[in-house]
Amino acid sequence: SAVISQKPSRDICQRGTSLTIQCQVDSQVTMMFWYRQQPGQSLTLIATANQGSEATYESGFVIDKFPISRPNLTFSTLTVSNMSPEDSSIYLCSVEDLRRQGAGYTFGSGTRLTVV
Amino acid sequence: DAKTTQPPSMDCAEGRAANLPCNHSTISGNEYVYWYRQIHSQGPQYIIHGLKNNETNEMASLIITEDRKSSTLILPHATLRDTAVYYCIGGSGNTPLVFGKGTRLSVIA
Numbered sequence: 001s002a003v004i005s006q007k008p009s010r011d012i013c014q015r016g017t018s019l020t021i022q023c024q025v026d027s028q029v030t031m032m033f034w035y036r037q038q039p040g041q042s043l044t045l046i047a048t049a050n051q052g053s054e055a056t057y058e059s060g061f062v063i064d065k066f067p068i069s070r071p072n073l074t075f076s077t078l079t080v081s082n083m084s085p086e087d088s089s090i091y092l093c094s095v096e097d098l099r100r101q102g103a104g105y106t107f108g109s110g111t112r113l114t115v116v
Numbered sequence: 117d118a119k120t121t122q123p124p125s126m127d128c129a130e131g132r133a134a135n136l137p138c139n140h141s142t143i144s145g146n147e148y149v150y151w152y153r154q155i156h157s158q159g160p161q162y163i164i165h166g167l168k169n170n171e172t173n174e175m176a177s178l179i180i181t182e183d184r185k186s187s188t189l190i191l192p193h194a195t196l197r198d199t200a201v202y203y204c205i206g207g208s209g210n211t212p213l214v215f216g217k218g219t220r221l222s223v224i225a
Contacts (some may be wrong), residue, residue, distance in 0.1 A: 001162065004159075006159075031210075031212075033212045033213075035215075037157070042203075042215045042216060042217050042218060043160070043213075043215040044215075045212050045213075045214065048212055090157055092159050092160075094160075094212070094213070096210065097162075104148075104150055104162055104165050105150075105162070105212075105213055106162065107159035107160045107161075108159050109158060109159045110157070110158065110159050112157070
């Protein structure tokens with residue numbers, strides 16, 4: 001399966017600042033996905049990032065708050081902007097795993113963000 | 117994506133088979149049934165997926181009913197390390213996964 005390197009693994013940030021999370025894949029993928037997991041909750045899709053086009057955001061998520069870059073087929077970043085304590089969550093990237101018949105998806109190990 | 121229904125929690129004795137059910141009555145003909153698990157807030161881990169036929173790999177077996185409205189994930193010999201939240205998700209393979217609440221499996225010594 002695809003291998004994803006996600007950085008940083010965790011961070012503690014001051015409110016009002018921004019954090020950029022990186023996701024590097026060991027193979028070229030068309031679509032990358034960003035999720036948020038709030039404490040004690042399931043995963044919620046933030047956006048889909050395709051190379052060469054703007055990310056598509058889910059309801060409740062906006063580009064000004066969660067800008068996404070997708071400069072090539074193996075890399076993406078998610079920025080959490082102007083953070084507040086409510087942004088404290090685990091953020092995960094995911095890719096479609098084309099090495100597996102029926103695809104399926106591989107996930108990064110996540111970034112645990114605490115905003116103080 | 118098909119909406120799935122899973123029990124919120126289950127217990128299983130260590131060494132016994134863990135059978136995790138999932139209802140997906142609205143799944144369409146081209147949608148796979150995917151199973152993932154998440155151990156202690158790590159990234160979700162792929163377990164198995166299937167379309168119509170039963171599937172088996174080194175981690176688990178997936179039994180899909182003939183009408184495809186439900187399935188069961190079987191961990192044949194559960195260990196303490198299998199304690200996790202298990203997610204059953206319907207998807208077509210080219211759209212993002214939509215996670216429900218999953219089943220919290222506790223393996224008990």
